[in-house]
Amino acid sequence: MDRLGSLNAFVQAAEARSFTVAGHRLGVTSSAIGKAVARLEGRLGVRLLHRSTRTITLTPEGALFLERCRRIFGEVDAAEMELAQTQGAPRGKLRVSLPLAGMLMMPTLSAFMRAYPEVELDLDFTDRLVDVIDEGFDAVVRAGEISDSRLMARRLGTFSLVLVGSPDYFARKGIPRKPSDLKNHACLQHRFATNGKFERWPLRRDRKDIELPSTAAVNTIEPLIYMAQQGLGIACLPSFAIRDQLEQGSLVTVLDSHVHHSGVFRILWPSSRYLSPKLRGFVDFMVQNLFASEKGPKGRGDHRRVATAERNGRHT
Known part of the structure; x- marks a missing residue:
């Protein structure tokens, strides 16, 4: 058991690159982790980790040993899981x-x-x-x-990105017929939280990218849905996120034939x-x-109704 404990201390320290984090995971002090790894190295006669004041790194021998230890604990976990599957409800x-x-x-x-x-x-x-x-x-x-x-x-499951706005917005601002028309619309942009860049709208473009205006930019989807429903502009949103809004008609799609995306x-x-x-x-x-009721973007009927009105020279 002591040998398994030393192996576990080494695995946790190697994966966390920290004795302190490994100690927190195992409920012991960082000093106890360091001593367990040192005993293991002494028994094996090889250095497994390079220590510095800021971090620890694996030696080449340590990297090989880590993979073998992972397999050992994987087998232990597998044996426990195999038995657990006979023990009733998930918990x-x-x-x-x-x-x-x-x-x-x-x-x-x-x-x-x-x-x-x-x-x-x-x-x-x-x-x-x-x-x-x-x-x-x-x-x-x-x-x-x-x-x-x-x-x-x-x-x-799969999902698609669609361009949407409220019927009220399109009644006031008109319906874009081609991607370049978006230059004259309020575009509600999604900014990736990880790198600060705007998510690219999946538009089929003739020759070059269109620089879309940014009326608002947020790093989560929910505010974009709300703003689009409030008639503040056009947003590019995943279909699964606005299933109810499209079905109820509070949002409708535009430029369907110019949008190509499948995720x-x-x-x-x-x-x-x-x-x-x-x-x-x-x-x-x-x-x-998760996608049991996803049958693709809805709200097409409302879009067709708005588009037909626009072609007739009026807005609903």
């Missing part, structure tokens, strides 16, 4: 990272909490690219392609042969429910 803490737009997934997450009351969700909302394994997440939800071979993934949401988790009941339950629930 325990589940740490999940979601994008900032994940706040719009709260109805599905709330439904999961009602379905699995013994699972404690620890949710982290960020657009930062987290390291699932090194930062200790059980699962992450992300859009886009994934290239980390250490992770397993399942597809949650994929996936749920990812550290690779292993066995999933714990809580993680398996969460993955299955998200796959089955």
Whole structure:
């Protein structure tokens, strides 16, 4: 048991690059972590970590040993999970990272909490690219392609970006017929929190990019939805986030034939042969429910009604 404890202290220190953080994770002092690693190095006869006043780094031997230790603990976890699957309902803490737009997934997450009351969700909302394994997440939800071979993934569903505004806004300002018309409209921009850049609107352009005006810029989706509904301008939004607004007609789409975008949401988790009941339950629930009612952008009827009125020389 002492040998396993030393191995665990080394893994935690190596992944956190800090004795202090490793100590917090294991509930011991940083000094205890340092001594455990030193004993391990003495027993192996090799230095595993370079220490400095600010950080610790792996030696080449330490990097090789870390991978082997991860496999050892992976086998231990797999054995425990295999037994746990015979022990009934999912329970325990589940740490999940979601994008900032994940706040719009709260109805599905709330439904999961009602379905699995013994699972404690620890949710982290960020657009930062987290390291699932090194930062200790059980699962992450992300859009886009994934290239980390250490992770397993399942597809949650697809979504598209659409340009929307309120019927009142288009009645006052007119409907853009082509992308260049957006220069004369109030554009509500999404700014990425991670790099401060505007999200590019997925418009088919003839020859060159259009420099869109910025009436407002925010780093989360919810304010853009609100401002668009209030008739303050046109926003580029994911279809799943405005499903209800499009269905109810408080938002309508424009420039549909000029917009081309298709995105994929996936749920990812550290690779292993066995999933714990809580993680398996969460993955299955998200796959089955997150995009269950997504049938593509709605509100096209309202858009057609507004567009027809515009062609007839009047606005509704």
